[in-house]
Amino acid sequence: MSAATCRTLPDTLARFTYARPDAALSNFGIVHFGIGAFHxxxxxWYTDQAMSAAAAQGQDAQGAPGGMDSWAILGVSMRSPDVALQLNPQDGLFTVTECCGTRSTTRLVGSVRHVAIAPREPEAVIAALAAPTCRLATFTVTEKGYCREPDGGLDVELADKGSFYPLLAAAFERRRKAGLEGITLLSCDNLPHNGRQLARLIGExxxxxxxxxxxxxxxxxxxPSSMVDRIVPAPTEADRAAVRTRLGLEDAAAVVTEPFSQWVIEDDFAQDRPRWEVAGAQFVRDVTPYETAKLRMLNGAHSALAYLGLDRGHTFVHQAIGDPALRPLVATLMRDEAASTITAAPEQDLPAYAGSLLERFDNEAxxxxxxxxAMDGSQKIPQRWLETLAIRQARGLPGTALWAALAAWLRHVRGDHGPVDDPFATELAAAWNQAGRFGIVDSLFGEGGILGGIWTPDEVARAYINARL
Structure with missing residues (x-):
């Protein structure tokens, strides 16, 4: 796959229709940190469709006359060179295949023009952020990429070691000295009030x-805060082989996903933006009801399926949700325990949302x-489970499904499923060694614990969890 070879792709393949500029630092409208499969x-994918729709009308992506792409994306890999090695030889081109059952559709995406590896070429990243053409920096760095302390504050020493904060600070200084406008920094990670958290952490x-x-x-x-929703598994060799058969070309950066996609964005930008709404993005005054439902229902259920499913020997989500012992538990978590803590927007139907999530989890493709x-659970379960438990406990309500999920997570970080992939893996192992089975709940969730301060287990919760360890 490359700009030259993509001309041989089947005529029936959906593809972008805009002109792509050279991959020069002065041509990027967006700098994106964390260019993995999800992004x-x-x-x-949204940006690609916004630019194609504008080009079809003889405009650029924000509606001004002209057909040239003014929102080209510079992807930034914060650590691994893998994505750069996949995308750069392909001139940034890749395909997105949507699968459901035996049906699939593929689109050629051209919005990414280059990938920089931040540890090797920080100057390129800073220069792109400081260029007049850059109006947006976006982020999918996962929860741990924000370098937060357990209390939510910034770990400044950790932030100095390979995070995006020093790069932003250097770019801000150049923009200030040059008299340029500020930019919009748009978090697309699963953090509650992610825009406010990002602003606070950068400020710190x-x-x-x-x-x-x-x-x-x-x-x-x-x-601005945003809520993103699309299930995007890590691509496998089998996925790439299927794409190769479909295209007649090798696409090392191919991604496979579900047909469903949602993006809800707080309408608060420093400058102009792509018209993402043409691809279905929603611009609202308050993202909170959407992000809360997604975090507590979809993400909360996903994490529960991960730890409980691994316990029962499953490998994939569709296997775990198909387990008759787990499906009703997950349905209870979403419909009863999580949904009851959410103040929905007028257009939100939380029972219908739960039903649609179960259908999406069933997608075997x-x-x-x-x-x-299951990775990085210590960074995820506070907003996925503990906030829900704290609200229910304050109302005198149990959280049986969530307690079962917590017990499964505790078994997981004990090492029951092998090596633990978590930024606090060492601290979690030490807590288990020191506290043991009947002290681990208080050790982690009590005052001074790694996850203390959000939810404190009462006697009933503690006894339920301990009985399952």
Whole structure:
């Protein structure tokens, strides 16, 4: 796959229709941190369709006359060179295949023009962020990429070691000196109020490392919250082989996903933006009801399926949700325990949402690995489970399904399923060694624990969980 060879692709293949500029640092409208499979199947996919729709009307992607892409994406890999090695030889081109059952459709996406590897070429990233053409920086760095302390504050020393914060600070300084406008920083990660959290964390970093930029950032930049939803498993060799058969070309960066996609964005931007709404994005005043439903229902159920499913020997989500012992438990978690804590927007139907999630989890074509979801649990379960439990406990309500999921997570971080992939793996192992079976709940969730301060287990919850360890 490349700009030259894509001309040989089947005429029936859906593809972008806009002109692509050279991959020069002055041509990027968006710098994206964390260019994994999810970004390619979601934000890059939305941007590609926005640019194609504009080009069809003889406009650029924000509606001005002209057909040239002004929102080309520079992807930034924060650590691994793998995606750069996949995409750069392909001129940034890749395909997105949507699968459901035996049906599938594929689209050629052209919105990404280049991938920079931040540890090797920080100057390229800073220069792209500081260029007049850049109006957006977007993020899918996962929860741990924000370098938060257990209490939610910024770990500044960790942030200095290969995160996006120093790169942003250097770019802000150049923009300020050049008299340029600020940019919009759009988090697409599964954090509650992710825009506010991002703004606060950047503010903390600047206060410690570049206090002269703090006022400029606050006055000139915007950090809208957003909710993203699309199930995107890590692509496998079998996925790539199927795409190769379909295209007649090798696509090393191919992604496979479900037909469903949702993006809800707070309408608060420093400058202009792509017309993502042509691909279905929603712009709202308040993202909170959507992000809360997604975090507590979809993400909460996914994490429960991961740990409970691994316990029962399953590999994929569709296997776990098909387990007659797990399906009703997950349905209870979503419909009864999580939904009861959410103040829905007028257009939200939470029971219908739960039903649609069960159908999406059933999709056998995706092969979404439970181990992929189980990673970094200490960074995920506070917003996926513990906030729900705290609300229910304050109302005098039990959380039986969530307690069962917590017990499964505790078994997982004990090492029951092999090596633990978590930024606090060492601390979790030490807690297990010191506290043991009947002390681990209080050790982790009590005062001073790694996950303390959100939910404190009462006697009934503690006894339920301990009985399952």
């Amino acid at each position: 390619r199947a979601h934000q890059a 970093y600047l206060a410690r490392r570049a206090p002269e930029l703090a006022a400029w950032f606050e006055a000139r930049c915007r950090c 995706l092969n979404h690995r439970l181990r992929q979801i």
